[in-house]
Amino acid sequence: MPDLRERVEEDRGIIKKIQSVIPGYAGYRRREDLRAADNLLRIQMAERLGRARTEVEKCRKTLVDNMATQQLDSLGQLINRFKSVEGQLRHAEGGYSGISPTIRIEEPELNQLYEYDLSLVNHILSIEQGVLPLRNAVTSGSAQQIKAEIETLRSRIDELENTFKARIRRITGTEVV
Amino acid sequence: MTLIGAETFIWDDANKRNNVMWKLPRNVKLNDNIVVREDEIAVFYRDGKALAYLDRPDRYALTSQNAPILGNLIHFLSGVRQWAEVYYLQKRAFDAKFGSKQPYPFRDPEFGMVNLRVFGEFRYKVKDPANFINQFVGALNAHTAQEVEERTKEQMVIVVYDSLGKMKEKGMGVADLAANLTTIEQVVLERCKDHFELYGLSIEKISGLYINMPEEVQKAVDTRSSMTILGTSYMQYQAGQAMRDAAQQPGGAAGGAVGAGVGVGAGFGMGYMMVDAMRQQPPSTVATVAPAQNIALKACIACGMQIPADASFCPKCGKPQTPPGKLCAKCGAQVPVDALFCPKCGTKMGGGVCAGCGAQLAPDARFCPKCGRAAGQ
Numbered sequence: 001m002p003d004l005r006e007r008v009e010e011d012r013g014i015i016k017k018i019q020s021v022i023p024g025y026a027g028y029r030r031r032e033d034l035r036a037a038d039n040l041l042r043i044q045m046a047e048r049l050g051r052a053r054t055e056v057e058k059c060r061k062t063l064v065d066n067m068a069t070q071q072l073d074s075l076g077q078l079i080n081r082f083k084s085v086e087g088q089l090r091h092a093e094g095g096y097s098g099i100s101p102t103i104r105i106e107e108p109e110l111n112q113l114y115e116y117d118l119s120l121v122n123h124i125l126s127i128e129q130g131v132l133p134l135r136n137a138v139t140s141g142s143a144q145q146i147k148a149e150i151e152t153l154r155s156r157i158d159e160l161e162n163t164f165k166a167r168i169r170r171i172t173g174t175e176v177v
Numbered sequence: 178m179t180l181i182g183a184e185t186f187i188w189d190d191a192n193k194r195n196n197v198m199w200k201l202p203r204n205v206k207l208n209d210n211i212v213v214r215e216d217e218i219a220v221f222y223r224d225g226k227a228l229a230y231l232d233r234p235d236r237y238a239l240t241s242q243n244a245p246i247l248g249n250l251i252h253f254l255s256g257v258r259q260w261a262e263v264y265y266l267q268k269r270a271f272d273a274k275f276g277s278k279q280p281y282p283f284r285d286p287e288f289g290m291v292n293l294r295v296f297g298e299f300r301y302k303v304k305d306p307a308n309f310i311n312q313f314v315g316a317l318n319a320h321t322a323q324e325v326e327e328r329t330k331e332q333m334v335i336v337v338y339d340s341l342g343k344m345k346e347k348g349m350g351v352a353d354l355a356a357n358l359t360t361i362e363q364v365v366l367e368r369c370k371d372h373f374e375l376y377g378l379s380i381e382k383i384s385g386l387y388i389n390m391p392e393e394v395q396k397a398v399d400t401r402s403s404m405t406i407l408g409t410s411y412m413q414y415q416a417g418q419a420m421r422d423a424a425q426q427p428g429g430a431a432g433g434a435v436g437a438g439v440g441v442g443a444g445f446g447m448g449y450m451m452v453d454a455m456r457q458q459p460p461s462t463v464a465t466v467a468p469a470q471n472i473a474l475k476a477c478i479a480c481g482m483q484i485p486a487d488a489s490f491c492p493k494c495g496k497p498q499t500p501p502g503k504l505c506a507k508c509g510a511q512v513p514v515d516a517l518f519c520p521k522c523g524t525k526m527g528g529g530v531c532a533g534c535g536a537q538l539a540p541d542a543r544f545c546p547k548c549g550r551a552a553g554q
Contacts, residue, residue: 036235039233039234040233043233057367060363060366060367061367061370064363064364064367064368067343067344067346067347067364069344069347069357069360069363069364072360072363072364073359073360073363075363076359076362076363076366080382083381090215091215
């Protein structure tokens, strides 16, 4: 798995390279690149979640084609949950702190933030793995099984969301438990 | 103006509101920067080719041959200028309304042909920038949300009707529409894909779906809902309604005391019938009440409506269902056997029957008005 931080650093253009050697500006440049790497990572994760959602939408299509409307409503709600968490991943804050902030986010925290976000890939993998049983349940036409698989996927998405929401607090050590 | 003429562009909020798309107002020069925000996507075209979809929020420096010296030199020598352009599109969703301009006939298994009208709101967003630009901007020159909605809302109505038609094939009738709105929404959302993705649009949500039925069908649906809630058959429900109406209108057209008698009588009669009917049904079977055809019926002697065989009064016209005892000699109304006065004209009863021709005699008649035979002979 490529480390996007290295890739962003390697691909610096001439202007960025100049910026990274100017005293006082170099730290700004490095933090900016770390945030860009984290942003790229989150967008990729959101896209993976989007692909999983597309698979769930295919399940909805199967149900609609068969006019098996019993579980359509809860499947629609699941799709909306996917969209919601997808948006949160895509548009989450990037770990910025201004001059003299209350809670400072420096390079070590930004590195941790990247690694924290990277660890969430496991959650997405678990969600992706939950789509196939749902698809099988839809194909078999068992309403009970469809309901169970929807519940499973929903709980996995909730878990991802809860973990993701706490990222900044956990990285900065400000989470009150 | 800088030395090389480059600028940094953002999609100004003044241009953004209610615009789905905005095109950079001039030919892109070398190192022109554009800022793409979280809710935007920019498409960079050079010489007609879509070179990049800039959908990550950032500031992007663009390249073209329109450099200060090189570009001008090429233009001076050949007259050719490279054409580079940027289209901004909004990623955020827009809300629009749709509604049928005229009612659509819907063949319902219970109510027959019913004219339906549908109204609602839908939320759409640009899903595929290239398709959107080609279909809306290129083909239709539509940029604003209003122009896009004009092109899509009629299509939405068609998809809703189409979905209702498909659901009808699976047994859904107009009486089930209200209870299935979220399911209808999901069906419509799924079926929308085939219609809107070619325009680069995705329908994200449908809300406030309202399916309007004709008044008489709505009344019938309401009646059916009430029957289900009360756990009664149609006849029992109608009887209850007649009882209520009779109690509310003690006078009626028949006049004070007599009308009151009919109303109260009907009330008692129907009330007992309802109570009996309710007693026969265990509470758990309320929702699955026995259909009306299981009850023995007879025709009302006055209006001919089918009513329960043991009903004392007609739930429709309120007439007593006892066989006619005798006729009023004055107005000819049917009068119960034991009535002392005609309930219609108030004439005193008790005249008896002519022994000769069988005609009804007035109480004070000394001769039969039909055959002339003396009364009592």
